[in-house]
Amino acid sequence: MTTVSDRSRLDQHRERNTDEAAVETVRSRMAESGVEYLYYQTVTLTGRVIGKVVPARHLARNVEHGVHMHRTGLADLQTDRYGTLLGGGCGATEFTAMPDLDTFAVLPWDTRTGRFFCRLYEPAHTAGELGGRPLATDARGNLQQVHAAFTRRTGLELRSGCEPELSWTGPGLDARPRPHTSPAYHVDHLERYRPIYQKVIAYGQALGLDMIEGDYEDPNQLELNWMYDHADRTADRLIVHRQICRQVARELGYTVSFMPKPADNRKGNGCHHNLSLWRGEENVLADPDTRHLHLTDTARHAIGGILAHTTAMTAVMGPTVNSYKRYWHASQFAPTHANWGMDNKTCSVRLSANGRLEFKLPDAMVNPYLSHAVLLAAIEDGLKNRIDPGPAQEGTGRTETAPPAAALPMTLGEAVEKFVADPVVTGALGPELTDLFQVLKTDEWARFCGSVTDWERTMYGQEGC
Structure with missing residues (x-):
């Protein structure tokens, strides 16, 4: 049976990410290191790291709303032998990638760049009970x-x-x-x-x-x-x-x-x-x-x-x-x-x-x-x-x-x-x-x-x- 908790996992993640003390901790570390860019990254089924880079000044927006990527990215945007895009096809919806604030780190080889690992969700606008649920093909979220x-x-x-x-x-x-x-x-x-x-x-x-x-x-x-x-x-x-x-x-x-x-x-x-x-x-x-x-x-x-x-x-x-x-x-x-x-x-x-x-x-x-x-x-x-x-x-x-x-x-x-x-x-x-x-x-x-x-x-x- 679907529960309210299941339907609102994305909202719960947003609530955690908009906790002012948690966000301020990240902001302070970014300021200390001079971070100007942020990777919002996740991991595909084959272990590849995918994500987006965003100017760090948009931190508040991204910790609340995440970033979005096509869900076939979790299958490396791979096509099968017949040309079909695996993981949902060209018409598949995007997923919402929400950063886990406690995974923030500054890249030591370029301290202008930081990164988060993300949890993945069905987008909130998805019709019915699916909206806001954990994405079933998110290997990292599944392990957790x-x-x-x-x-x-x-x-x-x-x-x-x-x-x-x-x-x-x-x-x-x-x-x-x-x-x-x-x-x-x-x-x-x-x-x-x-x-x-x-x-x-x-x-x-x-x-x-x-x-x-x-x-x-x-x-x-x-x-x-x-x-x-x-x-x-x-x-x-x-x-x-x-x-x-x-x-x-x-x-x-x-x-x-x-x-x-x-x-x-x-x-x-x-x-x-x-x-x-x-x-x-x-x-x-x-x-x-x-x-x-x-x-x-x-x-x-x-x-x-x-x-x-x-x-x-x-x-x-x-x-x-x-x-x-x-x-x-x-x-x-x-x-x-x-x-x-x-x-x-x-x-x-x-x-x-x-x-x-x-x-x-x-x-x-x-x-x-x-x-x-x-x-x-x-x-x-x-x-x-x-x-x-x-x-x-x-x-x-x-x-x-x-x-x-x-x-x-x-x-x-x-x-x-x-x-x-x-x-x-x-x-x-x-x-x-x-x-x-x-x-x-x-x-x-x-x-x-x-x-x-x-x-x-x-x-x-x-x-x-």
Whole structure:
């Protein structure tokens, strides 16, 4: 049943944004930094940042009325193979993007520019009960709603930290390790990347990321991490981190790639999600005996829920055709089955420390709002139904002695089929978001299947093959 609250979410957001004390806080920060321009930004289903730039003198107008964009922008204004604009077509209405005032930040590379993250709504003039409701295809807004509902039902919040691996190319960055060795962790290679990591860390700290450790992991691969937090904030910060890396690449004349598997002979770019569940300031996954790795009952059931839905979540965690090249390269720590282990880097879920689960499926192109939403649904299913994950995996998941475990989908097409067949996973996104994601990914897979690749030219293109 539709409630008054549902119909007036846009009005409630306007009321928050016109609180004079909140607006004055933003104005003061803008004046202090000399901000002249503002980005009002949101994130598409594929993780791209879109938005509008507005002169800062129009702040009062925009915090009350927002900005408007065509809703097909959330599908990257992409057409399918038949020329149809996905996400509603050319005649679709615009959405209203309302800035969240607490996300205001000044860009450290140009302090004349600030930005907000926005929540998206159906425009107020939309006929009937739809007007002013949260936009169903807003992945960021959906995560906030899913997480809040999870907390109301369970009394828990999900805290997470991401491990974004990225590939950098440019003059002087190539590593030349000895045969059969890896350049991972070598400080000499970190020195090659010193201009990169120093700028990324400095910009990250300026934009609210509590930067912690990082390392050089594989040829051209750098990972820089920040402190874990409430999953909603972690998702925003992953988007900010990507924006920072693109800016640093522009400044230094390098190229940064988020491609999950950039080359045949290199490890893939993952974005492992480290998860913990909290009731207030108590981590309910942590065992009081910190001398040994051990699962609490809550942790066991959380893992059980994750594994029960891992194959269906794979389309979200590996959202591109290229993502599955990373899983195929099984000799280099990428998971292949829905299994778990005690500090076992070959498993989909790893108990990496007391009270912390590492989920290894997500890659560098994951949309963190989608990934955290489906993880919340899977975890809640595990807690509610007390799902047992079975015994821990010892050794790799590919040995004959491994406990039975479902194999991951190994193509995007197969993954989408698993995704749409799981009501727990799709329920976390809702019907409109699920449908748009399915259409986007089905079209991507179809386009790939109809494309002729370099591998095919090499294998079949020569006379006499």
